[in-house]
Amino acid sequence: MFDKLEDLVRRFEEITNELTEPSVVNDQNRFRKLMKEQSDLQPLVDAYTEYRKCQETVEDSLAMLESESDDEMREMLKEEMSDAKKRIIELEQEMKILLLPKDPNDEKNVIVEIRAGAGGDEAALFAAEIYRMYVHYAESRRWKTEIVECDEIGIGGMKSVTFMINGQGAYSMMKYESGVHRVQRVPETESGGRIHTSTISVAVMPEVDEDIDIKIEDKDIRIDVMRASGNGGQCVNTTDSAVRLTHYPTGIVVYSQTEKSQLQNKAKAFALLRAKLYDIEQQQRHDAEAEMRRSQIGTGDRSEKIRTYNFPQGRVTDHRINLTLYKLDKIMNGDIQEIIDACIAADQAKKLANMND
Structure with missing residues (x-):
């Protein structure tokens, strides 16, 4: 890992020098690519720089303890060394995560397609609510949304809706929403008060750059x-x-x-x-790389049931990571970051485990 980190630090320094050259400054495409590469490497370089400083702190503290006789000073050096060792352990984990292969689509805008499934009008109503949930979430991140296609029913539901979310890193967050979402509640049209189960499907696709070769004859x-x-x-x-x-x-x-x-x-x-x-x-490609599919959370099978929204009990359960939250109202209003963060953490943990194997 450390050989790779040294190589990346050298690459970061090369990029920094290149960005000052007039030939690069005058070539906007080259300049943008280098700026993007530098930005991607910055967190890793910062973490490694701090890691090396912490190591120096431990070494310096040990050397000073050998010659220091003052008890108060020795206690301070021990505390400083202990803090540095704890931080070294944290930084090692951070760097492992930062070294995981990046999804090339993570920074892209997304196209989201929501379709009502089992449950008739109730499924269409839930599809409209999930659409609004994502719009509120996008607004909280200052992303823009734009409807491409919508098939509405008269009572405020949507048989289907396709919309774009434009914002940096939209795919890195929204990709975990692909799959089947299930709702359990008493429909307004149900006179007997029985709980019904309805489903919708969500597909999240990265917007395709012009430089990606998709042939359409x-x-x-x-x-x-x-x-x-x-x-x-x-x-x-x-x-x-x-x-x-x-x-x-x-x-x-x-x-x-x-x-x-x-x-x-x-x-x-x-x-x-x-x-x-x-x-x-x-x-x-994912189907061909079965092991990669198994090491990922929520970016695989579109028929996978990923989440249940239980209205009578006010809870939302994400079945992929066994997470249950009792704040359904907030979630339906777009507060889904906690679920997404948990999916990201689970995804990273699986990938780290595979990497260690």
């Missing part, structure tokens, strides 16, 4: 334009602005109608199609 695509439908909007039902794409090889159909311009809807639809095709590639 013209012959494989059908583009249909039509009048937008739904509630409100100046252009709804007045212009052929809505766009539907059908991808023949996969059978994927995407639809965008939220923009006034057909061109904007077309761009959104293609962005969504690229994300779906990239997601299929990722899933196939």
Whole structure:
């Protein structure tokens, strides 16, 4: 580990020097890439620098204890050495985590697709509530959300909704939300007061950069334009602005109608199609790397039941990590960071265990 850390410190110093060269400053693409690499290495370099200082503190304290006779001074040196040793243990764990392979998609924006499953109207109502939960969570992190497609029902529910979340590191947090979410409660339409169980599915996909090679042949695509439908909007039902794409090889159909311009809807639809095709590639790769799948939390099987929201008892349980929280109201209002942090910690612990094996 320490040989690798020394190499990374040298690389960090090289980047720092390169960033002062006029040829690099004048090349914006090169400059941005180096700045990104430097930013990624900074936490690791800082931790390793502090680690070496703590080691020096231990060595200096030991040397001074050999020649020091004053009891008060010796006690102070022992305390200083003890604090440094504790910090060394903490820093070793931090550096191991920082050295874990990074998900190349972590810093990307995401496209989230929520679909009502079992439970009819009740599932559609819950889908709308989960959508609002994510919007509130995004707002708490100062991320922007934008609807791509929405299929609403008259009582305020959503059969499906697809939306984008734009913000640095959105995928690194939201990727743990993929899977089946289950709700247990008494529906408003239920006169007998019986608890019903309904489900929705959530798919979280990273937005695909233009430099990622996702081939979409013209012959494989059908583009249909039509009048937008739904509630409100100046252009709804007045212009052929809505766009539907059908991808023949996969059978994927995407639809965008939220923009006034057909061109904007077309761009959104293609962005969504690229994300779906990239997601299929990722899933196939994960299936081929079974061990990697087992070492990850929540970025695998979309049919996995990941969480239950029990309204009568006011609790939320994440089944992947056996976490139960009794603050359902806050969670439904977007306070999901504690769950995500627990998933990240569990993910890191599994990866560290695999690395040690």
